[in-house]
Amino acid sequence: MLEIDRLSKRFSGLVAVDDVSLRVEHGSITGLIGPNGAGKTTLFAMSAGFVPVDAGNVRFEGATVTSMPPHERTRLGMVRTFQIVQPFAGLSVRENIAVGAYLRTPDRADALAEAETVGNRLGLGPMLDFAASSLTVAGRKRLELARALATRPRLLLLDEVLAGLNPTEIRDILPVIRSIRDDGVTIFMIEHIMQAVMNLCETVYVLNEGKLIAEGAPAIVCGERPVIEAYLGQGAAARLRAEGGQPHA
Amino acid sequence: MSARDLFPILPVLLVLAVLPFLGLSGSLLNLLIFMMIVALAAQGWNVLGGYGGLASFGHAAFFGTGAYAAAILQTRYGVNAWAALVAGVVLGSLVGAFIGLLTFRSGLKGSYFALITLAFAEVLRIIANSSEITGGGAGIVVPIDYGFENLQLRDRRFFVLLAVICVGVGLVITRWLDRSKFGAYLIAIRENEDAARALGVNVMNVKLGAITLSAALTALAGVLYTQNFLFLDANVAYGPWISIEALFAAIVGGLGTMFGPLIGAVVLLGAGEITKEFSGGIPGFDLLVFGVILIITVAFAPNGLAGISLKSFRRKTRGHTARSSRDGGADA
Known part of the structure; x- marks a missing residue:
């Protein structure tokens, strides 16, 4: 579905992403985790075309999209959400979602109807006519998802959709994400909340200081030594090992 | 956009069209014409500044291009006035597209965009003031030759009618923005450019379309100015006054609203005229009133003023909002 091939990005001296290759399989929920500043968001921005790549290639469904502008990638069927939610504050929730729906129809009535369908599905039904700026954080995250879904993507790039939500809100939104995948949308997600990663992802990639340090099933990856060291530091990781306890992430 | 979407426009146009035939004095008719010209320029400004969030200080560049194109084509090349009108609008929108291409490619927004547009208008003013084809500092006089085919109407009332029709075109275009994909994309860009881009909006094309459309409307106002006053010089055509009045009228009336620019132009120029009456003609006093307003x-x-009525209306009908916007009524 999505193939990232030896991607690199440098910001004047700082190597944000260093020679990273990974694959997101069709129909999977694939996670991208790593400590703060690991380069996850930069990798995402390059995948979606928001940041030009220094080296490497991005392929979507076999087609090279490395230098394709973001709006054309969205037309092809890959859409991203933002870590810091970006609602169209002055518009209603329905109109926000309709902007996404307009990608597949020029007709206002169709776009608004699609917005209503998608909004209802994401539990935004009662809020459809509220101003987007009046939504809570959880509401905004759902709106971010709804707008992206309204473009009818085949690949969804989710940048920390769960960040800032409380445990109840997370519990409520996990089934929504799973049902999106069950409808045939492949999901590639950056996530910090391990409970969610364990719960949702079949495969995770771990990024640290711009480099890929581990990949595999989440339960296995989390026990790997470089991953623990990246998160906890070498000292703490060593102490954990010394105490003999199998670290549980 | 369906015919029903145009309903709110009709009564307003009807009132404006009947007004000149109620026995208004010549000076009131002239004021009405001037209001319509400024309203049209402000409608143009509103497309880019109100809907697109790209505030320009240089709409004189489009106004003046329309005005000069009409005057020069008629006086120097003997082009028919109606053809000159079309040419004026086309040339004005080309200037808009050109400025858009330069500024949007380099990602200029906010105050940078405003300053660049101001600079373009000023450069054009200086060129027009010193070049031969525009008549330099002396300006251009379009010879009086009354007749519908020359777009010169001896009866002021019919010129009001013509100007009202043009404002009607502006209203329809604005309504279309409220009801179309293009308008939704433009508003999305105003609210959040990155989010719009992520949702598949070709930001560059939409912005270019907006500045072209905006320039076309303002250029049409310029053509009307030429045909009404039959005289033009660089300070009138490319002077900052029209850039300022266009943006004042749009802001005071209500950014991104259909009737805002029209309401703003009528209120501002009306208030200006009233103060002129009472201040005994102290120069610049009307500008002071503009500022206060x-x-x-x-x-x-x-x-804006259009926002007041909309807000109080919404408050009254809060209970019905869910239903009314299902009909597509939410047009903030």
């Missing part, structure tokens, strides 16, 4: 509006009605 602008400050009051921004402080107490940030959504």
Whole structure:
């Protein structure tokens, strides 16, 4: 579905992403985790075309999209959400979602109807006519998802959709994400909340200081030594090992 | 956009069209014409500044291009006035597209965009003031030759009618923005450019379309100015006055609203005229009033005069909002 091939990005001296290759399989929920500043968001921005790549290639469904502008990638069927939610504050929730729906129809009535369908599905039904700026954080995250879904993507790039939500809100939104995948949308997600990663992802990639340090099933990856060291530091990781306890992430 | 979407426009146009035939004095007719010209320029400004969030200080560039194109084509090349009108609008929109291409490619927004547009208008003013084809400092006089085919109407009432029709075109275009994909994309860009881009909006094309459309409307106002006053010089055509009045009228009336620019132009010029009466013609006093009106509006009605009525209407009908916007009624 999505193939990232030896991607690199440098910001004047700082190597944000260093020679990273990974694959997101069709129909999977694939996670991208790593400590703060690991380069996850930069990798995402390059995948979606928001940041030009220094080296490497991005392929979507076999087609090279490395230098394709973001709006054309969205037309092809890959859409991203933002870590810091970006609602169209002055518009209603329905109109926000309709902007996404307009990608597949020029007709206002169709776009608004699609917005209503998608909004209802994401539990935004009662809020459809509220101003987007009046939504809570959880509401905004759902709106971010709804707008992206309204473009009818085949690949969804989710940048920390769960960040800032409380445990109840997370519990409520996990089934929504799973049902999106069950409808045939492949999901590639950056996530910090391990409970969610364990719960949702079949495969995770771990990024640290711009480099890929581990990949595999989440339960296995989390026990790997470089991953623990990246998160906890070498000292703490060593102490954990010394105490003999199998670290549980 | 369906025919029903145009319903709110009809009564307003009807009132404006009947007004000149109620026995208004010549000076009131002239004021009405001037109001319509400024309203049209402000409608143009509103497309880019109100809907697109790209505030320009240089709409004179489009106004003046329309005005000069009409005057020069008629006087120097003997082109028919109606053809000159079309040419004026086309040339004005080309200037818009050109400025858009330069500024949007380099990602200019906010105050940078405003300053660049101001600079373009000023450069054009200086060129027009010193070049031969525009008549330099002496300006251009379009010879009086009354007749419908020359777009010169001896009866002022019919010129009002013509100007009202043009404002009607502006209203229809604005309504279309409220009801179309293009308009939704433009508003999305105003609210958040990155989010719009992520949702598949070709930001560059939409912005270019907006500045071209905006310039076309303002250029049409320029053509009307030429045909009404039959005289033009660089300070009138490319002077900052029209850039300022276009943006004042749009802001005071209500950014991104259909009737805002029209309401703003009528209120501002009306208030200006009234103060001229009472201040005994102290020069610049009407501008002072403009400033006061602008400050009051921004402080107490940030959504403009059109926003006040919309807000109170919404408050009254809060219980029905869910239903009304299912009909597609939410047009903030």
